[in-house]
Structures are given as C-alpha cells and as structure tokens.
Amino acid sequence: MYMLIYLCAILAIVVIVLVVYYATTARRIAHANRLLKAGQRIDVLVANRVASGDFCLSRREVRLLAHTINLEAFHHACLGLSQPDRRRLLLDNQEQITGLLRREKNATVHAYFAYVLCDLAPFAGDEGAYGELMMRFLDDDSVYARENALKAIYSFGDAPLVANALAHLSARGIAHNQKLVADGLLTFHGDEALLAELLMERYDELAECYQNALIDYLNHKEMNTYDARLMQEARKTGVSTNTLCSIVRKIGKSPSDKNLEFLEEVVERHQDGDDWEPVAVSATGLGRYGANARAKDLLLGMVTSPNWYVRRNASAALVRAGLTKEDAEQIYAKNDRFATDAIEYELGRCAYA
Numbered sequence: 486m487y488m489l490i491y492l493c494a495i496l497a498i499v500v501i502v503l504v505v506y507y508a509t510t511a512r513r514i515a516h517a518n519r520l521l522k523a524g525q526r527i528d529v530l531v532a533n534r535v536a537s538g539d540f541c542l543s544r545r546e547v548r549l550l551a552h553t554i555n556l557e558a559f560h561h562a563c564l565g566l567s568q569p570d571r572r573r574l575l576l577d578n579q580e581q582i583t584g585l586l587r588r589e590k591n592a593t594v595h596a597y598f599a600y601v602l603c604d605l606a607p608f609a610g611d612e613g614a615y616g617e618l619m620m621r622f623l624d625d626d627s628v629y630a631r632e633n634a635l636k637a638i639y640s641f642g643d644a645p646l647v648a649n650a651l652a653h654l655s656a657r658g659i660a661h662n663q664k665l666v667a668d669g670l671l672t673f674h675g676d677e678a679l680l681a682e683l684l685m686e687r688y689d690e691l692a693e694c695y696q697n698a699l700i701d702y703l704n705h706k707e708m709n710t711y712d713a714r715l716m717q718e719a720r721k722t723g724v725s726t727n728t729l730c731s732i733v734r735k736i737g738k739s740p741s742d743k744n745l746e747f748l749e750e751v752v753e754r755h756q757d758g759d760d761w762e763p764v765a766v767s768a769t770g771l772g773r774y775g776a777n778a779r780a781k782d783l784l785l786g787m788v789t790s791p792n793w794y795v796r797r798n799a800s801a802a803l804v805r806a807g808l809t810k811e812d813a814e815q816i817y818a819k820n821d822r823f824a825t826d827a828i829e830y831e832l833g834r835c836a837y838a
Contacts, residue, residue, distance in 0.1 A: 530542075553593060620646075635666075703715075
C-alpha cells in the first residue's frame with residue numbers, strides 16, 4: 486500500500502514537471518512568434534520614418550507602445566538605427582510618448598520603457614519631457630519601475646535631475662541599496678563636478694543610503710573638495726557606523742596631516758568600545774602613510790586589539806607600510822599570540838604573492 490502511494494506521488498511529480506515544462510515552452514514559442522510579428526511591423530514603421538525624414542509618429546502608432554511586446558520591438562528597431570536617427574526619433578515624439586505613458590497605469594510598461602530609455606541613452610542633459618516622466622515613475626509602487634527610472638535618469642547626464650531624483654526619493658522615505666546607488670552614480674557621464682556639488686548642497690535632504698552612496702561616489706572619483714565637510718559630518722553626535730565608515734574610507738584614501746589627525750581621532754574614540762568597524766577601516770587608511778611615526782604607532786597598538794578584523798587590517802597595513810625588524814620585535818615582545826599570528830600571516834602572504 487505504501488509502495489503504491491509512493492509510486493503515485495512520483496508519477497504526480499513527473500506529470501507536474503512535464504506540464505510546467507511544456508507550458509513554459511509554449512509560452513516562450515508564443516512570445517517569440519508575437520515578437521517576430523510585432524518586430525516586422527515596428528521595423529517597417531521606423532524604417533519608413535527614417536527614409537522619409539519625417540520622424541513624427543501618428544497617434545495610432547504611438548499607442549502601440551502601451552504594450553510591452555511592441556515596446557520590445559521598438560527597442561530592437563531603435564538599436565538598429567544610427568545614434569543621430571535614434572535620438573531624433575525619441576525627441577521628435579517625446580510629447581506624444583510621455584503623454585501616453587503618463588496615462589498608462591501598468592507598472593510593467595513603465596519599468597520596461599524606463600529600461601529602453603536607459604539602454605538607448607541618446608541624451609546629453611537634453612532629455613526634455615522624458616526627465617519629468619522618469620521622475621513620475623519614481624513614485625510607482627513597483628520597485629522595478631523605480632529602479633529602471635533611476636537608471637534612466639543617471640543615463641541622461643543631467644546633474645540637476647539626478648539631484649532632484651535622490652532628494653525626491655529621500656523625501657518619500659524610499660531607500661535603495663547603497664552600492665546600487667553608488668554604482669548608478671558611476672554610470673553618470675555628464676558634468677561630474679556639478680553633480681557632486683549639487684548633491685553635496687542637498688546632503689542634509691538625502692536619506693542615509695543616498696548620503697553614503699554619494700560618499701562612495703566621491704571616493705571612487707577621488708574628489709577631495711568636500712573632505713572638510715565630510716569630517717564635520719563624521720564628528721556629529723549620533724552619526725551611524727555605516728556613514729562613519731564610508732567617510733573614514735574616503736578620508737583614509739588621501740594621506741595628509743589633516744586627514745591623519747582625523748583618523749587618529751576616530752581610532753581614539755572607538756578603540757575601546759564595541760564598535761570596532763571604524764577602527765578596522767581606519768587601519769587600512771593608516772597603511773597609506775608609509776613610515777610616518779604617528780601612523781605606525783597607531784597600527785602597532787591596533788595589532789593587539791581583541792577584535793580579529795582590527796588585528797588583520799592593522800597587520801596588513803603595517804606590512805604594506807614597510808614593517809621593519811624593530812617593529813616586528815616590538816610586537817613579538819608583547820607575548821600576544823594573536824598579534825604574532827596576524828603579523829606572520831601577513832608576512833607569509835606577501836612573501837607568497
């Protein structure tokens with residue numbers, strides 16, 4: 486009896502798998518056929534417009550873009566055009582297209598059109614009505630629509646629009662992953678100095694995830710203009726560990742007397758507490774100071790930290806800065822097995838590399 490039930494269960498599973506497989510395959514084939522038909526229609530439409538020199542689509546033709554299958558076909562057709570023709574097709578029809586999509590409530594259509602704009606990216610700060618449309622999409626309930634709209638905004642190269650977008654999301658309490666936002670900012674190809682200036686002017690308006698993404702962006706771009714302001718932010722009461730570490734990482738990348746003083750301050754403030762992350766990040770920055778006595782003394786003290794990450798980063802920084810025989814003997818003399826192991830591990834790793 487049990488064997489029969491077991492065999493029936495296996496048979497049912499096999500049947501379900503086969504049904505799902507054939508249903509998925511059928512949907513895939515149906516989509517490919519629909520896309521082929523839509524593509525043929527859109528390709529002819531776009532080719533005729535380009536050949537005639539009149540890039541303005543009729544109202545009926547624009548209404549086709551309210552369906553994702555036609556948007557996909559339009560996307561492929563635009564990719565086949567030269568950039569000037571692609572740009573003209575989008576800009577000459579911007580009022581009609583944005584009017585259609587403002588009325589369209591389907592978040593999937595919003596998300597896909599934002600993706601299409603981002604992928605085509607023919608603008609250089611002159612995206613016109615598409616900028617306002619993407620700002621509208623930031624209010625969608627769909628995370629895909631918001632994320633694609635944000636990517637499209639980055640691709641436009643319009644610094645004020647990017648600043649407005651991040652401030653708008655912050656005001657609405659919508660957070661995004663810090664790394665994704667920082668990576669998005671790095672795709673911006675407009676005036677980078679202006680973008681940094683506008684975002685720093687609105688720093689206090691931004692939610693923490695956008696503030697930290699901005700700091701990471703400044704770090705990546707090696708923009709040091711705002712370091713003094715960032716150090717002020719780091720000294721504020723109640724600053725989060727994540728923000729403090731982002732700032733320490735940024736400041737630690739550019740050795741100077743003022744920046745060294747800041748790192749010393751961070752280490753002194755946190756080395757005896759439970760919040761070890763700022764100290765571990767500071768250790769990496771201190772490794773850039775070479776034989777500087779102040780930096781080396783700090784690192785020698787951090788090697789005996791009870792926290793593994795602090796010891797590891799301090800050891801790596803000391804070896805990177807140039808660990809002398811006297812430095813090593815000073816560490817060994819403390820009879821701290823963990824500190825000794827950390828130093829020997831880093832020395833061995835560097836020798837192996």
